[in-house]
Amino acid sequence: MSRLAGQVALITGGGSGLGLAILRRFVAEGARVGVLERDAGRVAMLNAQYPDAVLAVEGDVRSFADNARAVEAVLARFGRLDCFIGNAAIWDHGATLVGRSGEELERGFDELFAINVKGYLLGAKAAAQALIESEGSIIFTLSNSAFYPGGGGPLYTASKHAGVGLVRQLAYELAPRVRVNAVAPSGMASDLRGAASLGQQDQRIMDTRSPEAISAILPLQFFPDPEDFVGPYVMLASRADNRTLSGVFINADCGLGIRGIRHVAGGLDL
Template sequence: MRGRLDGLSMLVTGGGSGIGAAVTLAYLREGATVTAIERSTDHAAELRHAAQGLPLHVVEGDATAPDVVTAATDVAIAAGGGVDQLTCCVGVFDHYVSLRELSVAELLAAAEETWRLNVLSTLVAVHAAWPALRDARGSVTLTLSESAFHPVGGGVLYGSSKWALRGVVQHLSADLAPQVRVNGVAPGGTTGTRFSGLHSLGRGATTVDARAGRDERIAAGTSLHVKPAPEDHAGAFVYLADPVAARIVTGVIVNSDGGHAPAAAVNRPPGSMEGDRR
């Protein structure tokens, strides 16, 4: 039985855990050859094990480093004959930090780290993969967040970086046309992501799942009252990567957030963790 992505070569940055891993595995199961960049040796090993012999190639390294992304692009070209699709899943969380809580030095360091990882890394990856994507008439899918649409799911640093990615989708969809399609997926709160915080604020080892009661807050903040897992978002990525089903889709963001519940944001007390989502 043919998969939707049979014969395609995919490059995934941040593909070793959470949504990135779920998307990588979904691509593989749909018939693609996937090259994933993953910084953590442990996560890379887990991904290889989960792939169960499917055509996965893991490049261990920092997906924000141009030389690593260039090397991974070369691996994808060698493994799959080109790069048909680039998916960017690298990100860092700000744990709702407020400007009121930061010194100027902390603000500068935290902003640089957030915007470098969440925004600049995407531009670096697209820059490295562009020639191969152009030749393949391929596509790019960026990972946003509900924070790109509503003041929930993070603080001003995280939220502003995801708002910036909305602009990246729009501008790149025009810049790379007509050869390459550019779209995004904006997940809402998700369980089991191991999504970690800012090293510049000493929170690099802290994940969003560490907070008690987070799953219940996620469900309460959605219209469908659901607690999405990483796998629940993978279908949106597969659709956007499909060169047949999504042939005329570009500049689009799919909101896989369970249906935003505005009351959850309106009723959130200032400085509280209510509405803790991504």
């Protein structure tokens, strides 16, 4: 396991769920990893668990200064940056257009887009120069909601669709020096929270979804763990295994595209 030997990655939201699973696998593959994470306890846990291979920095992806500080800390400690992984995001717990007030949608839009879209843009901006120098890559975590309705409400679905545009435009702008791609997972057991502006900051995705309900809508019919999604990240980050992919979306969604998301609540009850 040394497909990423010598490489340095920076992951946002690396303290939990999918980001933590990617971190563990990247370290096992020989990489050193920086993390930008807003939860102070998770930052302390990572720095204690991985004193040599990981450097976790506390901060918020909505702030360009925090993104820049994380990149500077990684360069100071590890000397280079090969891969930026935009991953920190929040959900909307399926908040619907008709079920929420106009003011809630206004606030919810600003919060979801600030974290899920602006956070990725600002992280890419902070990392761009170092990635151009290393001829590295960017990987964004999107979602089945980047392609299909029914995996959230209009706020989350629109924010993940916006990520598709970000990948395409950055892949266009940063070629030929930097490859830009995305992984779009399906549901999994994580700590994914809702929007504070919608009163959902303490609500986890698995509080309102069951493993049975998720596996029932997935053609492959099982409930994935975060670890089940990390293989595509290793492949996209690896220089040996990925010389050719840029502007590509890996739909790691247990086959959802075969028939879309069926049999979940969310339509108008007429």
